[in-house]
Amino acid sequence: MNRDERIAQLQDRLGSLPDRTERLWAKNKFQLFPVHRAPTDLLILNPTNRRFTAERLEVESQLARQLDPLANPNDEKSIVSLLLDRDPHVEGDRVVGKQSKATEALLADWEKRQQEHPLWIRPDGFVSNGNRRLALLKRLSEARGTEGYDWVEVVVFSYEDFTDDDLFEMEAREQLTEGLKMRYSDLNALLTLRDAAEKEGIDWHDEDSMSEVASRLQYLVKRSNAAYARIQLDTLKYMSEYLAHIGEPGNFPKMRRSVERFRDVGKNMAWVAREDASRQADMLELCFGLISAGGVHGEVRGVRTLLAKDPDAFDALLAEVRLIEDEAPQEEEEEEEEEGDDESIDDDSFEDEDEDDPADTGPSPAPRYPKRQVKRAIDLHLDQQRNKHRDDMEFQVRSSADRLADVRVEELAEFLAEQPNEALHGAVGAIGEWADAARAALEPEK
Numbered sequence: 006m007n008r009d010e011r012i013a014q015l016q017d018r019l020g021s022l023p024d025r026t027e028r029l030w031a032k033n034k035f036q037l038f039p040v041h042r043a044p045t046d047l048l049i050l051n052p053t054n055r056r057f058t059a060e061r062l063e064v065e066s067q068l069a070r071q072l073d074p075l076a077n078p079n080d081e082k083s084i085v086s087l088l089l090d091r092d093p094h095v096e097g098d099r100v101v102g103k104q105s106k107a108t109e110a111l112l113a114d115w116e117k118r119q120q121e122h123p124l125w126i127r128p129d130g131f132v133s134n135g136n137r138r139l140a141l142l143k144r145l146s147e148a149r150g151t152e153g154y155d156w157v158e159v160v161v162f163s164y165e166d167f168t169d170d171d172l173f174e175m176e177a178r179e180q181l182t183e184g185l186k187m188r189y190s191d192l193n194a195l196l197t198l199r200d201a202a203e204k205e206g207i208d209w210h211d212e213d214s215m216s217e218v219a220s221r222l223q224y225l226v227k228r229s230n231a232a233y234a235r236i237q238l239d240t241l242k243y244m245s246e247y248l249a250h251i252g253e254p255g256n257f258p259k260m261r262r263s264v265e266r267f268r269d270v271g272k273n274m275a276w277v278a279r280e281d282a283s284r285q286a287d288m289l290e291l292c293f294g295l296i297s298a299g300g301v302h303g304e305v306r307g308v309r310t311l312l313a314k315d316p317d318a319f320d321a322l323l324a325e326v327r328l329i330e331d332e333a334p335q336e337e338e339e340e341e342e343e344e345g346d347d348e349s350i351d352d353d354s355f356e357d358e359d360e361d362d363p364a365d366t367g368p369s370p371a372p373r374y375p376k377r378q379v380k381r382a383i384d385l386h387l388d389q390q391r392n393k394h395r396d397d398m399e400f401q402v403r404s405s406a407d408r409l410a411d412v413r414v415e416e417l418a419e420f421l422a423e424q425p426n427e428a429l430h431g432a433v434g435a436i437g438e439w440a441d442a443a444r445a446a447l448e449p450e451k
Contacts, residue, residue: 012128015047020156027123027160031167031175040123043159045142046151049130050074050084055176055197056136057087059190063258067095081143088140111141123158125172133162134176170204177201177225191264196257198225198234199241209242239271240264243289250293266296269305276309284312287323294326298379307387315390322386326379333375409436 006014020042027038052061052072064083065071074081083100086093090102115138124135132139139157146154162172177197201222208214219235226234244260244267253259260267270292277288291308312319421429 008129011047011130015043015128015130018044018047019161022158025158029160029175030178032171038160040158040160042156043124043126043130043161045139045146045155045157047130048124048126048132048139048157048159050081050088050136050140050143051132052080052084054084054088054136055200056193058196059192059258059261060087060093062256064093064095064100066258068098084136085140085144088137089144108137108141111137112145115141120158123160125176126159126161128161128163133172134179173201173204190261192257192261195237195241195244195264198222198237201225202238202241207238209245215239215242236268236271239275240267243267243270243274243292246289247293247296251297263296265302266300266305269302269309270296273305273309277312280313287319288312291319291323291326294330294379295383297374298376298383300380300383304383304387307390308383311387311390318386318390322382325382325386329375329378329382333373333378 022040022042025040027040028035029038030036031038052074054061061072064087072080072083074084079099086100086102089104089108091105093100093102120138122135124139125133126135127133142154142157202218205218205221206214207218215238216231216235219238220231223229223231223234226237244257244263245254247267247270248254248256248259270289273288273292274285277284288308292305295304295308308319311322417433
C-alpha cells in the first residue's frame with residue numbers, strides 16, 4: 006500500500022465524533038480540534054520518535070539499517086519494544102526487552118480509564134504524539150486479540166495547515182511535561198533540544214547565538230529558564246566536540262552514560278571564559294582527557310577547583326597528562342570498574358539533576374587511550390588539592406599513615422624492580438625524608 010492509498014483508506018475508515026473536541030496549544034494560541042475514531046491497524050508508529058532517539062540510533066547501527074515499520078513487521082515490534090521495554094537490545098533481526106514498570110503503570114491506567122487524550126496523527130496514519138499508547142494497544146492486540154484495542158481517538162493534522170516544524174514545537178511542549186507520560190531520558194531530552202536549536206539556526210560557536218536560542222527555547226527545559234537552557238546547549242556543544250575529538254562525530258548514543266559529565270564540562274568552560282579566557286583550550290583538553298580516562302562528573306568539577314585555587318598545580322597536571330598521552334602504547338586498555346563519585350567544591354547556581362540516574366553511572370570510553378595512567382595522575386592531583394587546604398594536622402598525618410599501611414614494602418620493592426618508576430622512587434624518598442625530619446623534631450635530644 007503506497008502513501009496515497011493509505012491516506013484514502015484511513016480517510017474512508019475515520020469515525021466521526023461530532024461532539025468531541027480537544028483543546029491544544031498550537032501556533033501560539035489555544036485551538037479546538039475535532040476528534041475522530043481511527044482503526045489502530047492503519048496507524049503507524051513513528052520510527053523517529055524523539056523519546057528513544059539514542060536507543061534507536063544504537064540499534065540501527067547494530068542492525069546496519071534504519072527501522073521501517075511499513076516495510077518490515079519485525080521493525081514495528083522493535084519500535085514497540087523501544088517504547089515500552091527496559092533494556093531493549095538486538096536479538097537476531099529485531100529489538101527485544103522486558104516490559105518496564107512505567108509501561109505496567111500505563112497499562113493499569115488504560116484498563117481503568119481507557120483513553121484520556123487523543124493521539125495526534127498525520128493523514129497517512131503516522132503518529133506524532135501518543136506513540137507509547139499506540140504501542141501498548143498493538144502489543145495488547147497481539148497478545149489478547151483485537152477486541153477492545155482496534156479503535157483509538159485521534160486528532161488529524163493536515164500537511165497544509167501544520168508543517169513538521171509546527172508539530173515539532175507542539176510535540177516538544179507536550180512530551181517534555183510530567184504526568185503518566187514516561188519522562189524523556191536526559192540524553193533524549195537533550196537531542197530533542199538539539200533538533201529545536203538547529204531549526205532555530207543556532208551557531209554553536211557564537212556566544213550571542215547560543216544565548217539567543219537558549220532564550221527562545223527555554224520552554225523546552227524543565228525549569229523553563231533561559232540560563233538553564235543555555236547550560237543544556239553548552240552540554241550538547243561539548244558532547245559534540247568530544248565525539249569529534251575521539252573520532253566518532255555524531256555518535257550520541259555513546260554519550261548516554263555521560264550527560265552529567267558534559268554538563269560540568271560546559272560549566273567549567275563558562276567559568277574559565279569569565280575568569281581567564283586564555284585558559285579555555287587548556288581546560289577543555291584536560292576535561293576531555295579526564296572523560297576519556299573514565300572520570301566521573303565530580304572530578305570534572307574538581308578540575309575547575311584546581312585551576313581556581315592553584316593554577317600551577319593545574320598546569321603540572323596538564324603537562325603530566327600530555328606526557329602520558331605522548332608516551333602511551335597504541336593498544337586498547339581493558340576497562341576498569343568505576344569507583345564512584347568524589348565530592349568537590351561547587352558553587353553553581355543550579356543544582357545537579359538526575360545524579361542517581363543509572364543512565365549516568367559509567368564512563369564514556371575512548372579507544373586506545375591510557376586510561377589507568379591518566380586517571381591515576383588526575384586522582385593524585387585532585388586528592389592533593391583537597392587535602393592541601395585542610396586545616397587539620399591530625400587528619401593529615403593519620404590518613405597518610407592509614408594509606409601507607411595498605412602498601413606492602415616487599416610488593417613495592419618487587420614492583421619497582423620490574424618497572425622502574427622515577428616518580429614513584431621520588432615519592433618514596435620524600436616519605437623517608439619527611440619521616441626522618443618528623444622523628445628528629447619529636448624525639449628529645451640525647
